[in-house]
Amino acid sequence: MNTRYATMILLVGAVALAGCKTKAPDVLPPSSTETPAPVVTETVQPSGPSLGSQAHFEDAVHGQNVIYFDTDRYNIDTPDAAALQTQAQYLARYPSINITVEGHCDERGTRDYNLALGERRANAAKNYLVSLGVDASRIRTVSYGKERPIALGSTQRAWAENRRAVTVVIS
């Protein structure tokens, strides 16, 4: 799912990034059913995701590349802070990595307001990362308002999953 988001970001960002050398989005590690059994066992290469890929980042932060918000709120609570700390550690370890923080809202808000609220959420995450020592120039923000839900129902649970800020590796 998140790899797809990364792909979408890369696609929509392609215009702006046209002057940069961009890496093709990595794919998930091949599943065991599709991978033929290795015949040669001498040269074992780790088949994990490569540095610079969204999968590499998500593995490293144990899936904590997404933080969640209460209705109409954008404050960073304790679980959010812990997630952002793991993200900051990753970014400290790999200083060549830049990120986009996407701000999202649930469907139970009006269009314009949700765009502004998503921007506020993305910036809250960004500001927290910056407070942890990540250079602000490495973090781009974008709001998708209520335009890109990840949970599709119209339930409290779905809305809670959609009120989120997603960190995506862009280079």
Add this chain to the structure above:
Amino acid sequence: MRSIWTILLAFGLAAPLMAQDLGDAPPPVIDVETVEEEVGLTGSVTDDSDWEDLGIAIASFATDRNVSTPANANGTAALGREISRVVFSDLRNNGLFKPVGPDSLPRPTFQQITDPNWPSWTNRRAEMLVHGYVRTRGDGRLTVGCYLYDVALRDELARAGWVVPPGDWRRAAHKCADLVYSRLSGEDPFLDSRIAYIAETGPKDNRVKRLAIMDSDGANHRFITTGRSTALTPRYSPDYRQLLYLSYVDGNPRIYVYDIGTGRQTLVTQSTNPTFAPRWSPDGKWILYSMAVSGNTDIYRVSASGGPSVRLTNTPGIDIGGSYSPDGRRIVFESDRSGSQQIYVMDANGDNQRRLSFFGGRAATPEWSPRGDQIAFTHIAGNFRIAVMSPRGGGLRHLTNSWQDEGPTWAPNGRILQFFRTSRNSGTTALWQVDLTGRNERKLPTPVDASDPAWGPILP
């Protein structure tokens, strides 16, 4: 990386780069010439309290001789019937009248257009009668005449004529329907107008959203963008020459000014910050937009001809949207400075900001009526409902009650509102319309799902 970004924004965005999401440019609006008739208005409706229940007969428009026209493959006689069908649909679909249409009525001759066969209409219990004609002119254009008669009085109530290019024949029909509506209701016309909106397709988690335009009755539908990037929240300029809308074409939400004549577009501001919620001033000279700086959104005003932007709000909360009063002196807008979305009003220069909505729940997307007497908005208290209040914040009235209705936009005469309705779970959307009584609610026909309607003024 950051510097390349900046350079692209500074130099790249003005021109062809932006064209990538745009389809063919729609034809520009052509002014309709009104023909001066020798006879003015006569007669009057003595009692208009029940005008909605009037029996109105709309007969086929006649022609002096059936000649070929680009407007109809079967010539002007068939075109006359088509015109009367559009007049009938306009008056029926808006819930304003219960008319009888041309397909169940006798067909008047050309001579009878100005000299109705009264006994025939009296026998049909028609109280009002609409006649009309269509003729081709030497220059290929069409002349369309429209007559409204009071059958009991055997008298003419109104007449008008217009000269239109063949491709604009529907506009003559809308003008005729507007004439009938205005004469009988005492309200201003609204049917000869257009709507910009967002056409939606695809699954809920991957919606394709395209900028589209259509006539007020759904005809002459056109897509402006291809759907490659998300488009949102359009607004027609008062002269119909430009559209403001939000596009993600460069990966970020930004407001563009799309020129209908040239098919080109420019950013509303060269700032690299995200911009939302574009609005025109009633005279078309100013543009309001909302911009987030470090996550904080405020409302800005810029001249439609360019120049520096002026920030109108300055609070830590989200200030967004904005809708001018018809005289251009005040702006109603939305802010969460009190902790939740509420409606505020300010002078056009940003002075005297004060809250208007104190209804409980949240209040969003305010739109000032073109008549000035009402503010429509989205009231969020459980359901999302379309509501109106007075410009002083009193007189709350709910017009709809569905799971999620939002984003009202006014008809040019301030009597009818359109909005969009989202279905629970499926997330499908549709345009709906409701009048100020709240009684006449209907779904608008669109080729695909639809949201973010923006109703333009009466066409020039």
